[in-house]
Amino acid sequence: MALSGLQIYKLLPQTNCKECGFPTCLAFAMKLAQKGTELDKCPYVSDDARTALDAASAPPIKLATIGAGDRAFGVGNETVMYRHEKTFVHQPGLVVRVKSDAADLADVAARVAGYSVERVGMTLTLDGLAVEDAGGRAAAYAAAVAAARAAAPGLPLVLMSADAAAIDAALAGGAAAEKPLIHAATAANWQAMAEVAKKHACPLVIKVADGDLDGLLELSGQVRGAGVEDLVLDPGATTLAGELAAATQLRRLALKKGARELGYPLVAVAAAPTWQAELVRATQAVGKYAGVIILDHFEPAMLYSLLTLRQNIYTDPQKPIQMEPKLYEIGSPTADSPVLITTNFSLTYFSVAGEVEGAGIPTWLLVADSDGQSVLTGWAAGKFDAEKIAKTVKGSGIENMVGHKKLVIPGHVAGLSGEVEEELPEWKIMVGPRDAVDIPNYIKNVWGA
Amino acid sequence: MTPVEIPVEKWSGAVREVTLGSSYGGGTRGSTVSVGGETALPFLGFEGAMPHRPAIAVEVQDMHPADWSAELQAAWGDAMDDAATWAQKAVEAGADLIALKLRSCHPDQGDGSCEDAVRTVERVLAAVPVPLIVYGPGSADKDNEVLVAVAEKTKGEQLALGLCEDKNYRTIVAAALGNGHAVIAQTPIDVNLAKQLNILISDMGLPLERVLMDPNTGALGYGLEYTYSVMERLRLAALMGDSMTQQPMICTAGEEAWRQKEGRAEGDVPEAWGALAERGVAWEISTATTLLESGADILVLRHPASVSAMRDALDDLTKGA
Structure with a gap:
């Protein structure tokens, strides 16, 4: 939680030495609270005070970076519940899922990587490919991930399997350098998954079922205890109402209650049997707080709608998009x-x-x-x-x-x-x-x- | 491990309830539709009640709309030649309400008479049991003439009459007041203008339980985010107790989505747009879902596939509520 000026003042030397450029420590503290200056301007700040202030100034929703290189994308760092308060900053990544045994895996990967559409003078693209383990041997999964990488070089990946050995094999096969998102550690496999995520320094999804936030909190403690800090949350709700409730509660917990344990971006598995139902789920996820949205349908009309919606929702409401005058x-x-x-x-x-x-x-x-x-x-x-x-x-x-x-x-x-x-x-x-x-x-x- | 304490907002206000359709006192409806009454943000059942699930209206016109997207023409077919038949099809497709637009009365569209308009409304009322929203042709003077005639001849049916705008509301409000109807107050994507028009309408003596507000929908890609944020602000204000923002909201998602190039263009568009058959419906579904999430109480839609998708969405959104 951000500290007030007075709370910061109590952590400062209170000597009014003016070396920071402000007339008093209180004036400096007030400016710090508004994020108008930097703590480093104070030459005498104690290590304890620095630690306390750093912790307090950390973003309430931690940034997770998925992928490496030009197409890597960050999610998290959001600061508001409603876009009219302040801009939503990191638009959700749109990721298409394919099964590891799908005959057209390479084809889908290439199409996802190549999809782009122009709108208001901007080029909108998809963000990643999720390779879901169809079951079977770890080596088969690793081979599928390698095939996807070959078909779509540089496209960020989400590796989806309940089997830590399969994820480990895929990462060890070269995918680790591209920092894919691992989906997912659960109550059943978290030790092994945390170990793999730590070993390869990749962000990790922690997943529960049916929006069980108590379970999510417990899992967060366990996985962080095992040394994994870059987390993404999957509340695992199965209905639109459940997803909306979980996403809203998690955002509020992070922003209003300072719940660091749950202060991570969310992944929404929007996949549904029909693209129409999937579009509804993904539409909700764009407006309501998802950081990564996983889709099953490569349906251009749906993708174009979602890319447009994402652009709309993540536009700065204070600074309208301008057209080039001509x-x-x-x-x-x-x-x-x-x-x-x-x-x-x-x-x-x-x-x-x-x-x-x-x-x-x-x-x-x-x-x-x-x-x-x-x-x-x-x-x-x-x-x-x-x-x-x-x-x-x-x-x-x-x-x-x-x-x-x-x-x-x-x-x-x-x-x-x-x-x-x-x-x-x-x-x-x-x-x-x-x-x-x-x-x-x-x-x-x-x-x- | 201590359980997570779910943060719940305490709201002091609620959205007003508005009921359309009546089965007594002149009303002949087999079903009525009530909307509003929310005591929390949309679909947050853990926080408050949404006593009425948002309703779906299907737009029907009193003349074949030749300028509508080919996709819509194909979906409704010959039913579009007759408002009563079209309305029946719409109810079969899942409409809770019919939104009848008396377009043929427009001076540029044949300048149909008030008698014709009344006859059309009566035929649609006879053909379907659901409540009606009746829109004038969208020309101020003609709207007034036509809606007054309709209001008088349908006394007690509890129609919603539209549109009331800041420059043209008195006649329509008076007609609603005298004949037991509700009105739709439309303002251009602005919280204060919406409040102001509600005040003006209320000052004429029409109970606010008979006022729906239309914050003026922008389609996906065409200003949707402005509508979205204005609706969120209106709903938050309503829940915080600002009386003049507490009207249920109606959004013409179908009209806006299908008016755009994405809802009409076949061929000659980038391949990445997808085929019109999917694209138009996708545009309508995404527009409608976004508006639902920001507080729409009535969605006016155009395509039967969108009606079906939004009915499923509402089933899922109101589960466990």
Whole structure:
């Protein structure tokens, strides 16, 4: 749990020597509490105080890193229950599971590694492959893991087996260097699993059944006692309600109760018999606190939905995604297509683009740089005025693209039309609707009339 | 080992209960739907009650919506030519409610008369036993005319009439007030605007037990996160006792999801998007699930496969509650 300024003050020398750059130890302590400075600025801090402060400043949910190299991903370090409080920071890894005896194992591995989709100018990809032990000899499992690694070099792995010998064989076969996540230590096998995880320095999932948090706490103590610190929790709930309850309780325990023993990221095995049911489970897991989500279906439509959802939920709510200010072509606009202008707040852009696209109207969409503000807020803040509109039009080259000179401005800034006309005397300025949803009708009935 | 002490939030407020449909006093419904009443965040049974499971409404239009995704056209087929038939199919598919949109009354869609609208509503009421949500055509003046006519001719059915917006709510609220109906108050993704409209509606004398709020859904990839966070904030405020945020929420997940390119485009999209047959439903399911998790009490859906998936999801989410 984070310490208050006064609690930190009690740990400091209280000499007011000013060498830290602050007038008093109390002022320094207050700044430390706000994370505005570093403890190292105090030359006289005692080792005991340092230990206490370090422990208190450790993140309530420990970071786990899965994989090694470019595609490695970290999960954990979250600090809030709701994304409107502060951004969720480490988006959950989406991992597709394949059985170790599957004939198409290498094929699935390559497809998972190669899957990518573009959205809002970003490339979204899957994060890993889980190889589930189909049972049988440890050597067979190790061979399957080796085949997966060969088919998808560098793709982070989750090794899933109840048999520590199988995991050990796979890791010893070369996988250890890639720091896969081991799934899982249970009450039945934790000594052997902890030993393997420690030996190969890999993160380890501890797993219980049916959201049994008491069991999870006990297992956490046992495994940490055996020297494994990098943990991921699998509460093992089998219903959506059970998963939601366990995930919520674990997040609260870590953030609000400072329960270090349970302060680890979660893995959600979202696998279900149909991709539709799997999508529901994984959707819940994205919003509700999973760090790793394991899927059974390589269904592109489901994966695209989940990658989009993850991007949505993990966007900084204080700093909206901005669109690059430029001329966008919606559909395949021609010299006769309408020209609309709006701001570069991503939601504004997508509302407008979505409407014209949905209505099948090829459109030239000019996006002005409003610092990511919507039309009304941008207008109120002077970021979307006649001058900005004129500058955007002139800088876009749009006059060479169309045979007409009709510019549609948003209805919310109808009052600007006179000024825009002065700035752009050769253009006819038309006032569009206030809401994006009314644009298709406007274009059909007013623009073309 | 000491057992883990489960942290439980103590909430002082609760969501209001709203009941749609009635079987007496003019009402002819075979079933009613109550929503709301939650005393905790969605589906957290260890913390509080969710006395009514969220309901699923299926959107039906009074004219064949030629602009709907090919995937939806294929799913409903000829039933889309007749609102009553379509509504029956929707109930067979698992709808708890029918959300009937009187689109043909829109000045741009044929400008159908109030008499036609009333006749359609009466036909749907006769065809299905479930409660009805009735949306006007989405043109302020026509909404007022049509919804007043419908409200008067269906007195006692306890419909939900929509949409009430800040610039256009008085006529609709008055019609609901005088005829025993509820209303849907829609505001653009903002906590304070939602509260303000609830206050304005309440000030006209309509009991808040007859007000649903629509925080204005954004589809997956098209602003869903804004709706999600506004709904979480509204629900938290409700549980903390802020009276004007305590209305059950209704979300048009289907309309939003299927309006987007992901719900419509066939071919000419990246292979990674998957086929339209799966993609549209995936978009609707993921949008709907996210909204449920943030507090939706009624989901308005479009595709029968999504209805089925969300019914299963609700079974699983309310297990042990």
